[in-house]
Amino acid sequence: MTGSAVATKLVSGIAHAHESNLRRLGLMPLVRMVMGLKADVDSLPRPASEGEAASMLASACIVGATRLWGQTKVVYDIDPDLSASLMDMDMDAEFPGEVLRQLPHPNPMFVFREPIEVTNEQGEQAALRGFLVAARPSPNQVISSAAVSEHEGAPYLIVAVVDCYDEKGGVRPYPTHVELFAPTAAGNTTVRKMIDGGAVVREAVVGSEATPGDEALADYIRRLSTVVVAHLLYLCCDKPDIERTATVAPPRKRKGGGRPERSAQVIKIGWRIGPAIRSFHEKVERLRQASVRTGKSVIPHVRRGHPHTFLWGPGRAFKKTKWIPPILVNAALFGEQAEGIVVPVD
Known part of the structure; x- marks a missing residue:
């Protein structure tokens, strides 16, 4: 599959999983609300608990992130050798935290052609296939990653897509979506400080029964966070290896006519x-x-x-x-x- 096809499939899977849950509960207007659009939320059913309310807002923000991606459709197609080097990065080298606000393109979907192997909180072999980036200044708001500088200290919202394997080595039909946050606050920091200091945290693991205090879960999140921060940092540094001339798939017509869908903009990262x-x-x-x-x-x-x-x-x-x-x-x-x-x- 092309980088464009992989990204479209991953984003569609994210959107479908969370939209289905919100529709079932009659809470789809939350998506418009978190995106700053007019929405009738007064008549929505009340959540049973604060935990359920936070979970529904998280799902709404994740769906909002997929819609923001649909407005730009930027795909970062990452070279596997660069990925391996980034994950072996010196985690104690200092850098200014505000550099992370310099992501070159809005709301990108990072795609790993060779999924990154991880062990999840259940001790199962799993593979990180990619992650989507937006920004989340507050629990009930999702915005374009390009606007992160306008909200001092606002973190990136990261939605990681992880495939889990069954006992026979086959990929399970429903991937896990892990919600992480990457801070953009000013001041010197390191990758290790960001992760071990809890600056990159887990809000929700969709499809997981693990509890937040589970050490195995903490290790799993730490591993995913390392991958995310390393790749974000590389793209935000001065003169990353970006090939802007990647071919773009032609626009496709929408069902029933109307304007064609936006083509994906595939940007090759690290292939030189x-x-x-x-x-x-x-x-x-x-x-x-x-x-x-x-x-x-x-x-x-x-x-x-x-x-x-x-x-x-x-x-x-x-x-x-x-x-x-x-x-x-x-x-x-x-x-x-x-x-x-x-x-x-x-």
């Missing part, structure tokens, strides 16, 4: 730097093996990819954050063997 990263690690491994065979005391050491903030402009008053790819430390010690091993930044 990804192969360079893979080649880099292959050469480092060859150097490591050669060092062991020759009895050298210096073993190749790789500094993992990491964000780095540079000061620039008059009086060095401005900041920009770049993602520095993996590099070989003390590469000169390996002479000509290490030539060409540095991965280009741009």
Whole structure:
């Protein structure tokens, strides 16, 4: 399947699951309300508890996020080698939290061609297939991610799509949707601080019976959050590897006539730097093996990819954050063997 087809299928699955639940309860007007549209909510059935009210608002915001995606249909098609490097990022490297407001495109759907393997809160093998991004300034409001700077400290709303496998290794028919939040507050932070400090938190796991205090659930959410923050940070850094010339599927006519549906805008992320990263690690491994065979005391050491903030402009008053790819430390010690091993930044 193309990146466009995968994204459309994932977003449609998210919308269908939550719309079905809201329709069953007669609460679809909540979607219009959370999107800031006129809606008659006075006559809606009252929730049985505060927990149910929060859950219904969460579902309404998730549906709202899928509709915001439908207005722009931006698809980030992520190179697997770049993904692997991002998830191995130095989690203690500092960066300004406000850099996360610089997402290049509104409400994107991140798509992983090779799903990222995780273990869910039930101890089952699962795979993260992608995640949708919007923004949620308050429990009863969802807005475009492009407007996040207008709401100081507003977090991104992340809807992760996770496939679970059955005992025979087959994919279960209904994926799990995990709602996460990624903060955009100003001030120096690190990926580890964001995640371990609870800044990226779980609001709802649709289709899960686990309790919020479950340590296994916390580990699962921490793993998903690491993937989400690493990829968001990379796209928000200065000059990420973006190919803007990806082919776009032609518009499709709506049933019954009318204006055609908007085409998906597929943007390839990391498909130039990804192969360079893979080649880099292959050469480092060859150097490591050669060092062991020759009895050298210096073993190749790789500094993992990491964000780095540079000061620039008059009086060095401005900041920009770049993602520095993996590099070989003390590469000169390996002479000509290490030539060409540095991965280009741009």
